Amino acid sequence: MYRIQQVKLPIDHKEDDLWIKAAEALRIKKEDIKDVSIFRKSIDARKKDEILFIYALDVETYKNVKISKRNTNVSLVEPFIYDVEVTGEKELNNRPVVVGSGPAGLFCALLLAEKGYRPIILERGRMVEDRVKDVEKFWKDGILNVRSNIQFGEGGAGTFSDGKLNTLIKDRSKRGKKVLEEMIEAGAPAEIAYVNKPHIGTDLLRNVIVNIRKKIISLGGTFRFEECLTDIMIKDDAVYRIITENDIIETDVLVLAIGHSARDTFEMLNSKLKLEAKPFAIGLRIEHPQKMINEAQYGEMAGNPLLGPADYKFVHKSKNGRSVYTFCMCPGGVVTASSSEEGGVITNGMSFYDRDLENANSAIVVQISPEDFGGLEAPLAGVEFQRYWERKAYEAGGGNYRAPVQLFKDFKEKKISASFGEIYPTYRPGCTFANLWDCLPDYVCESIAEGITAFGKLLANFDRPDAILTGVETRTSSPVRITRNSEMQASIKGIYPCGEGSGYAGGIMSAAIDGLKVAEQILKIYKPFKEQE
Template identity: 35%
Template sequence: MGYRTISLKLPTDYDEEMLRERIGRTLKLTDFSYTIEHKSLDACRKSDIHWLVRIGVASEQIDGGVPETPAPLCIPHVGPGRKALVVGSGPAGFFAAMVLQNAGVQTTLIERGSAVDTRAEGIRTFEKTGLFNPSCNYAFGEGGAGTFSDGKLTSRSKHIGRERQFVLASYIDAGAPEEIAYMAHPHLGSNNLRRIVKRLREEFLALGGRMQFDTMLKDLTIEQGRVVEAVTSSGHIEADCYVVAPGHSAHETYRMLIGRGVPFRTKNFAVGCRVEHPQELINLAQWGRASLPGVKAAEYRLTFNSQGHLPVYTFCMCPGGAVIPATAYANTNVVNGMSCYRRAGRFANAACVAAVNIESLLGRPIAPVEALDWLGSLEASFYEYANGFAAPACRITEFVSRKAPSGVPEASYPLGLKPASLWEMLPVQIGNAIREGLGDFARKIKGFETGTILGLESKTSSPIQAVRDATGLCSGFENLYLIGEGSGYAGGIISSAADGIKAAMHIAESMAAGR
């Protein structure tokens, strides 16, 4: 049996019969098997949009060659009697808990929010009534904030090959489409994620793991740099190690950790709004046609850098999706984006944000708690303006020209829009940078200026970062790990999960070695 790798250019609506015919013709084979190794859309020329597909082909008719097999994640075995507590069930926390449980460590996973089905029902109620539930919302609950997102699985993190493979295989085993293993820009969609996180939880429990929902970490008891007990809303928990994956929205958890001596520093982050357009407009701009057979919906990624302004970029683009009320607290107003796997909605949305160094922005040194206060105050100001969770909004043309809004267009946001001079609600430097960026984006995407800009996008990443090592171990502590987006070292599903896996592997290896 031999093996060859080939690359093919295929029409967007190709099927398996066409693919097999092209493989056989290219390699002059009649009997073979194949696997897709990589697939990306080439839309550089609107007249010739096609898939670029790299394929591994095995056949008795091929001489030599073997497929490359990536090294698997080898989880060490830990003897009985060791216990771990993991806080937070987002990708970082869950995969840390899964690895530890697989290693033989008795692992308890606590989550301040509710199980995914209860959470989804709470979100539906919130969107119908505007009554906020602190346990059932877009920020907190099973699977973390990513459960109700586009479910993107791309990452710019390096040296996480084994971890990425473990995560993708786990998702596929739990019902994710197999294409996530080879697509250049894979995504799960929120509808798939709700099923996947539930099945992963069932697997964790079947391994002997323990999970407690509606259980919040309130405090830590620390003795000489070692955590000896976690105080939760459901009681006290003792363990050999404590892994905290709070997500970037859990500001009271940050404050508790800072109060207990966990060192943090400020870091760069981003603040802005969401922009929304009819998906057909984006398809026409990117493809030159309203739809493209074999491709769900067109995407975009835009950046703007100009001397004298903060850098501006689009982030977390959700084709065929919706803008959602993603606030973590009852007195703040924050938006985010979500889409289902088919990306079949009428609208496209993306964050349009300015990169911020808070010390440069405010012109003085800023302590981590001050950074949390500043961001929380900005989020509260949007709530106060709207007197609730309606999203302050205007047309992009109005934002760019600083013209008072004359009403708001139809939008996907479920809790309504409130006309607002958004540029006045943002810090001056941020508003000015986004205004220039929007003008530039309108030159790059035809019709971009006709869209809507709405809400406050403040959750692209945490404004603060833990002082920790590469394994997640907090400086000055023996057994306290801070991981994922809440640590300030990861962003998105894959890099957060990989951060959690690396911490768990370090803990398991140390325990297996008797440390």
């Protein structure tokens, strides 16, 4: 198979044009091509009057083709199939337990189930179908279910997001391909396998999660919802039993695929495992009209359905030395109330697959280091740092999980806004005008004000006076890392920290990939589980 890079075509091209371009690149007739598939697709919008699609194509031919060494855009590649062998020799006395059903937990459990290990998956929250109802009730009435919300429940926090599937991690073992193929099999659109910035959207992602759960069950896995891990029993420096609110479970393999908001679990683990504070970021959500973003990025071609809604990604080094950057940008989406504890306000962003709502939103966040919150001495200090500012936001919003909001022009002047401009906030249960400088450290607010102004030079009107800022965004990643060794085990044998909550991922794809990596390590040590007669 031949891979052809840098195939450029107008956005309104025909499918046959891909075959023509492939034949030209290989210097053969189109009739000599057996098949053409898209390996990667991206948009080149540098010239607003000539926006192009850029393809990488995989081409199968009926005969061998001689490739010129001077043609660096053509290479010979082998199809890659993800498969790992079971090489472990150690007997499992009990079924492995995976704590958490976010992307890391689901894909760890999936691989274990495929190889005959019959994992038990514990999830403190509810299954997707029930969780959606709890979240909607919270958004409508301000009634928070601390066990079933945007942070807790089947699918993890990413279930209520834009469903982004891009990742910056290197993936030489092609685990990402496995993740995408499983998602497509579970109902995700086929395009996620090749578009440059794939996303599913919260509406499609929910169904994908349900179908992955059903597949794991069909392979021998067991899900136990509304069951929270409360303690771990250790003997001879190894796990042998865990305790939940409802049961005592014997196990010699425990995967901790907990979420970044599992604060009570962090507290329990702090006396048993080696934890360390890690950097994260905090800030605010900003909203603009999606139409404005489209026009700034695509010019006269804005609104063309072939292009879809435009996005952006910016970073700026502020005068105080801190990085401020956009995070989890959601085209055509909403700002979501994402609290998991009573008395705290947290924001996040969410889009549906079509990304067709009026506002675009993104977090504008500033990097925080353990030195900022005393994390060098106390592993859980970052949790308290987050909690402090979440409660400040709750107070500023006036209670009932209303969020504090401020227009950008007033934010710069530390003045409470009096009225909205052309943009209205999408956050539910509601908003209250407040001074957001009361909800974050000054150095964060200074960086945000400077950053938004700088971003206005990169995207027209990004710093418009009536841009809406909503606070606060504190759960960008876990404030804690559970240390693990080269075999991916914690300081206690048989315990495998995994995914975003344990400090080893940041987003759906990287968490799912980490779940596969942990499962692979288990396959190297243990045989598949068999019931003792």
